[in-house]
Amino acid sequence: MTATLPHPITRLPAWWRRRVLLSGRLSTTRIVLARLRAALLLGIVLVLATSYLAYQQAHDTVTAAGSRSAIAVLNASVAQQALIEADAAMVAGLAGNVVQRGAQATTYRDDLALAGQSLQGVGQFDVVGNPVSLDLQQVEGQLTIYSGLVAQAYVDYGDGTATDSARLGLVEVVYASKLMHSGGILDTLHALFLAEQQAFDAQVSSGWLSAPAALLWAVPAAALLVLLVATQIVLARRFRRKLNAGLLAATALLLILAGCIGVITGIEASRLDGTRDAVATVLADRRVTPGALSGGGGTWEARVLDGMCGQAAQVGCGSASLPRGVTPTRQETDATDATDRAAAAPDEYGLRYVIPGLGAVVIASLWLGIHLRIRDYRYEAR
Amino acid sequence: MIRARTGLTRLAVALSLVAAGVVPVACAPSGCDRTLEVIGNWTGTEATDFGKVLDGFHQATGCTALYHGSQSLDQELQADVQQGDPPDLAMLSSPGELQFYADQGDLRGFPLDDNEIAAYPSQWRVLEEQLRPRDSDPTLQYAIVFKADLKSAVWYDPEAMRALGPRWTGPPTSWAGLTALSSAIGAAGKTPWCLGMEATPNSGWPGTDWIEDILLHQSGVSAYQDWANGRLSWLSAPVQNAWNAWGALLSAQHTIPDDPAADAAQDPLLTNFAAAGTPMFGSPPGCYLDHKASFVMSSYQSVALPGGGNPQPAADYAFFPFPSFGGADTAGEEVSADIGTVFRSSQPADQLIAYLASTDAQRIWPGIGSAFSVDSEVALSDYADPEKRQVATMLTRTTDALCFDASDLMPPAMSTAFTQAVLRYLIDPGSLPDLLAGLDQVRAQAYGANTRTYTCGGSG
Numbered sequence: 081m082t083a084t085l086p087h088p089i090t091r092l093p094a095w096w097r098r099r100v101l102l103s104g105r106l107s108t109t110r111i112v113l114a115r116l117r118a119a120l121l122l123g124i125v126l127v128l129a130t131s132y133l134a135y136q137q138a139h140d141t142v143t144a145a146g147s148r149s150a151i152a153v154l155n156a157s158v159a160q161q162a163l164i165e166a167d168a169a170m171v172a173g174l175a176g177n178v179v180q181r182g183a184q185a186t187t188y189r190d191d192l193a194l195a196g197q198s199l200q201g202v203g204q205f206d207v208v209g210n211p212v213s214l215d216l217q218q219v220e221g222q223l224t225i226y227s228g229l230v231a232q233a234y235v236d237y238g239d240g241t242a243t244d245s246a247r248l249g250l251v252e253v254v255y256a257s258k259l260m261h262s263g264g265i266l267d268t269l270h271a272l273f274l275a276e277q278q279a280f281d282a283q284v285s286s287g288w289l290s291a292p293a294a295l296l297w298a299v300p301a302a303a304l305l306v307l308l309v310a311t312q313i314v315l316a317r318r319f320r321r322k323l324n325a326g327l328l329a330a331t332a333l334l335l336i337l338a339g340c341i342g343v344i345t346g347i348e349a350s351r352l353d354g355t356r357d358a359v360a361t362v363l364a365d366r367r368v369t370p371g372a373l374s375g376g377g378g379t380w381e382a383r384v385l386d387g388m389c390g391q392a393a394q395v396g397c398g399s400a401s402l403p404r405g406v407t408p409t410r411q412e413t414d415a416t417d418a419t420d421r422a423a424a425a426p427d428e429y430g431l432r433y434v435i436p437g438l439g440a441v442v443i444a445s446l447w448l449g450i451h452l453r454i455r456d457y458r459y460e461a462r
Numbered sequence: 463m464i465r466a467r468t469g470l471t472r473l474a475v476a477l478s479l480v481a482a483g484v485v486p487v488a489c490a491p492s493g494c495d496r497t498l499e500v501i502g503n504w505t506g507t508e509a510t511d512f513g514k515v516l517d518g519f520h521q522a523t524g525c526t527a528l529y530h531g532s533q534s535l536d537q538e539l540q541a542d543v544q545q546g547d548p549p550d551l552a553m554l555s556s557p558g559e560l561q562f563y564a565d566q567g568d569l570r571g572f573p574l575d576d577n578e579i580a581a582y583p584s585q586w587r588v589l590e591e592q593l594r595p596r597d598s599d600p601t602l603q604y605a606i607v608f609k610a611d612l613k614s615a616v617w618y619d620p621e622a623m624r625a626l627g628p629r630w631t632g633p634p635t636s637w638a639g640l641t642a643l644s645s646a647i648g649a650a651g652k653t654p655w656c657l658g659m660e661a662t663p664n665s666g667w668p669g670t671d672w673i674e675d676i677l678l679h680q681s682g683v684s685a686y687q688d689w690a691n692g693r694l695s696w697l698s699a700p701v702q703n704a705w706n707a708w709g710a711l712l713s714a715q716h717t718i719p720d721d722p723a724a725d726a727a728q729d730p731l732l733t734n735f736a737a738a739g740t741p742m743f744g745s746p747p748g749c750y751l752d753h754k755a756s757f758v759m760s761s762y763q764s765v766a767l768p769g770g771g772n773p774q775p776a777a778d779y780a781f782f783p784f785p786s787f788g789g790a791d792t793a794g795e796e797v798s799a800d801i802g803t804v805f806r807s808s809q810p811a812d813q814l815i816a817y818l819a820s821t822d823a824q825r826i827w828p829g830i831g832s833a834f835s836v837d838s839e840v841a842l843s844d845y846a847d848p849e850k851r852q853v854a855t856m857l858t859r860t861t862d863a864l865c866f867d868a869s870d871l872m873p874p875a876m877s878t879a880f881t882q883a884v885l886r887y888l889i890d891p892g893s894l895p896d897l898l899a900g901l902d903q904v905r906a907q908a909y910g911a912n913t914r915t916y917t918c919g920g921s922g
Contacts, residue, residue: 221532222534256662
């Protein structure tokens with residue numbers, strides 16, 4: 081006589097079939113419920129892991145871009161503008177009278193100090209690493225030389241009455257200006273600025289902030305949702321109840337979780353886009369153009385300096401013009417806006433804790449929803 | 463079955479033994495656990511060319527070195543050293559600065575194969591030995607001359623010189639011949655000398671090369687050494703004569719424009735030293751003679767000729783050695799060099815500097831750029847053209863004394879005052895007595911307790 085196994089167990093894998101046979105308690109419903117519970121738990125764990133990873137990466141990117149890269153870019157642009165204006169003031173100082181020279185010396189000193197602070201800011205918020213730190217070192221070294229040249233030039237120029245010495249002073253001013261403009265400080269600073277800007281742009285256009293990255297967690301979430309609905313249907317058919325409250329709660333919480341992640345990531349990405357636009361506005365505001373001495377062209381020194389600057393530094397030096405329509409007030413307003421936006425871009429709304437917290441509740445709901453059904457119908461092994 | 467088990471056991475034992483031998487080797491630190499940092503003042507093409515030398519090091523050893531070229535090398539290096547974070551290697555062109563680091567105990571010794579040391583001519587080994595820190599390990603090296611340049615050279619366009627007609631009778635071999643040629647060109651209403659003093663941040667040094675070369679060839683090696691070592695007054699006859707000789711030579715041309723605003727393009731104070739020779743290739747030439755170190759060849763090769771193309775060695779540019787005044791003890795050449803030193807000792811750093819000193823590495827740069835090696839095993843055929851071969855010959859032959867650029871040997875304060883004095887002298891030659899008096903005052907302070915003595919290599 082050959083023993084015939086009941087129908088459902090024949091479809092189980094061999095190792096499972098052996099376990100069931102050994103347990104001596106065969107229940108198709110129990111097996112189905114257990115498998116569903118396992119699949120649902122596996123699904124929610126997968127959704128939680130992928131969503132946490134995707135969100136964390138996106139949030140970290142926004143945080144790095146908003147609170148570091150954007151600030152480094154803004155600092156580098158402040159340093160660029162301050163140095164061009166400091167150099168212009170330094171040159172213009174020798175073209176004017178004693179009173180004008182004093183005023184320009186103050187501007188020069190303040191701009192140089194501002195540039196120094198901004199360069200410190202670049203170093204503090206830098207995300208690029210070695211190339212930028214080497215460039216920063218170089219700029220700082222070049223600025224030391226520059227300051228020395230300027231000091232020497234002013235000493236040699238004196239009060240401008242000793243013609244030969246004054247002429248040497250003017251020549252040395254042009255040397256300093258050349259170090260600033262022509263293959264010198266501003267070029268190194270520009271390379272540094274570009275490195276920071278590229279890092280910022282790469283963060284803004286990071287894959288973690290794009291729609292494809294959302295698929296990483298949205299696809300498992302959608303699959304889990306389908307499985308939840310299918311489980312509801314199976315339970316409804318087998319137990320003649322309309323809805324399982326635990327599964328319903330889990331479904332609702334899953335939808336809320338997915339919505340939270342999607343919305344908050346979207347908000348952060350959108351804010352970062354806004355930050356990028358605001359930073360771009362500031363950079364356009366600060367595109368200062370060096371030019372010939374303005375208003376002082378009548379003096380011998382101004383004429384000499386204009387001629388010398390064009391020859392040696394390959395730029396006009398002695399003035400610095402803001403872009404058309406841009407005023408210092410507007411620069412300040414735009415810079416404040418960009419800084420505020422950058423600071424506000426990363427805001428997680430506690431999602432770092434919501435995802436695991438809500439996830440734990442979903443797991444508990446799933447477990448309870450099926451577990452109670454198993455208990456209700458005494459299909460549990462004894 | 464037992465046999466099979468025994469076989470498996472043997473195999474396992476054998477694998478274990480192999481693993482025991484292999485794993486420690488594989489996991490042992492190769493020494494290249496980080497990228498080596500090298501700092502120097504080469505930028506642009508020179509930096510690119512040096513990168514190729516470092517590529518050779520990577521291929522030879524697997525170690526990576528990153529080069530950082532900077533205009534503000536001194537400031538950066540000093541800051542790094544003070545912060546306790548120096549680069550692994552530095553390439554410095556000023557022995558005066560190297561001496562500062564040697565005295566501070568910042569230089570690290572490195573072993574070098576005796577054969578490599580012997581490949582460097584004795585004139586250059588003298589310089590390397592003079593840079594040795596006090597109480598140093600005699601078995602170690604502290605500096606190697608990585609590349610060198612000849613400074614005692616006057617460049618010209620052979621075609622342009624021939625066009626001068628009877629005024630050009632070939633390269634002058636004496637100072638009198640040079641002044642006669644300069645005067646003849648000036649008398650023809652042309653500009654004899656291509657002058658450019660702008661070399662930010664050290665503008666004026668091209669003029670210091672003039673004074674040094676004249677002093678060496680006029681008053682001799684011994685006076686040159688004394689002057690470089692701070693033992694010869696700036697008010698002494700040899701120094702005054704050198705300045706006056708330069709002034710007399712330049713009197714053949716109207717040096718400084720009367721109207722600095724209108725004639726800025728002709729102002730040697732504002733003309734970059736590397737670009738000063740460009741008018742030599744104009745049609746007609748804007749100037750005829752260019753006193754420059756051998757590295758100027760790379761600048762020439764980037765000039766666009768009026769008829770198209772770039773100047774070619776021998777055909778478009780050639781040089782003659784700086785002529786002697788004819789006195790005793792004047793057979794010498796002024797040279798400069800980039801000197802490699804180790805600031806952070808490690809096995810890979812030792813490997814890198816040993817590689818840079820090796821003949822294999824020394825061959826790379828001459829092959830691709832305008833650098834010159836003093837390694838006598840680098841054959842003259844490694845240089846691409848006759849001008850380079852002549853320079854290389856002069857840098858390695860043992861008949862002449864090789865005197866290092868004096869301003870690079872001087873303490874930084876003295877050197878800066880010297881370059882500054884050159885600029886002032888060009889604006890107002892009449893101020894020479896005051897300038898020299900001022901320089902002598904600086905000398906009294908700048909050398910301080912410095913007791914080091916530099917001698918020209920090969921001067922005995």
